[in-house]
Every structure is written in C-alpha cells, then in structure tokens.
Amino acid sequence: MSKKGQHVVPSADGWSVKKAGSARATSTHQTQAEAIAAATKIAQKTELYIHGRDGRIRERNSYCNDPIPPKG
Numbered sequence: 001m002s003k004k005g006q007h008v009v010p011s012a013d014g015w016s017v018k019k020a021g022s023a024r025a026t027s028t029h030q031t032q033a034e035a036i037a038a039a040t041k042i043a044q045k046t047e048l049y050i051h052g053r054d055g056r057i058r059e060r061n062s063y064c065n066d067p068i069p070p071k072g
Contacts, residue, residue: 006019
C-alpha cells in the first residue's frame with residue numbers, strides 16, 4: 001500500500017478494506033460494492049483507493065480539502 005488512506009483490495013474471502021500500511025484488514029466483505037461503501041465511511045479527510053482483481057489501483061477518490069478549481 002503506497003499512500004495514506006483506505007484501500008479496497010481483493011482478498012481470499014472477497015474484498016477487504018485496509019488502512020494504508022496495515023497488514024490486517026479493517027473489514028472484509030463479500031462484494032466490492034459493500035467494501036467501497038464501508039471504506040467511504042472510514043475515509044474522512046483521506047484518500048480512498050479502489051483496487052481491481054489484479055491488485056492495481058483502478059480508481060481513486062479524495063475526501064480531503066481539494067483546491068477548487070483543481071490545478072492541472
């Protein structure tokens with residue numbers, strides 16, 4: 001896990017929510033949608049990283065103070 005925040009990752013039991021840098025899962029869910037819902041509740045003022053079945057990050061959501069309009 002590379003950055004601070006919550007990660008939704010595939011696991012042997014379905015999908016897990018893990019805090020960045022933690023080896024243990026915060027929670028485990030049968031579907032990715034359930035895991036995303038749980039991680040969204042936890043990810044206040046941090047980032048949410050959603051991984052695909054291959055383990056690579058496929059989506060990222062920010063729940064912190066983003067500049068408006070975004071730089072870029």
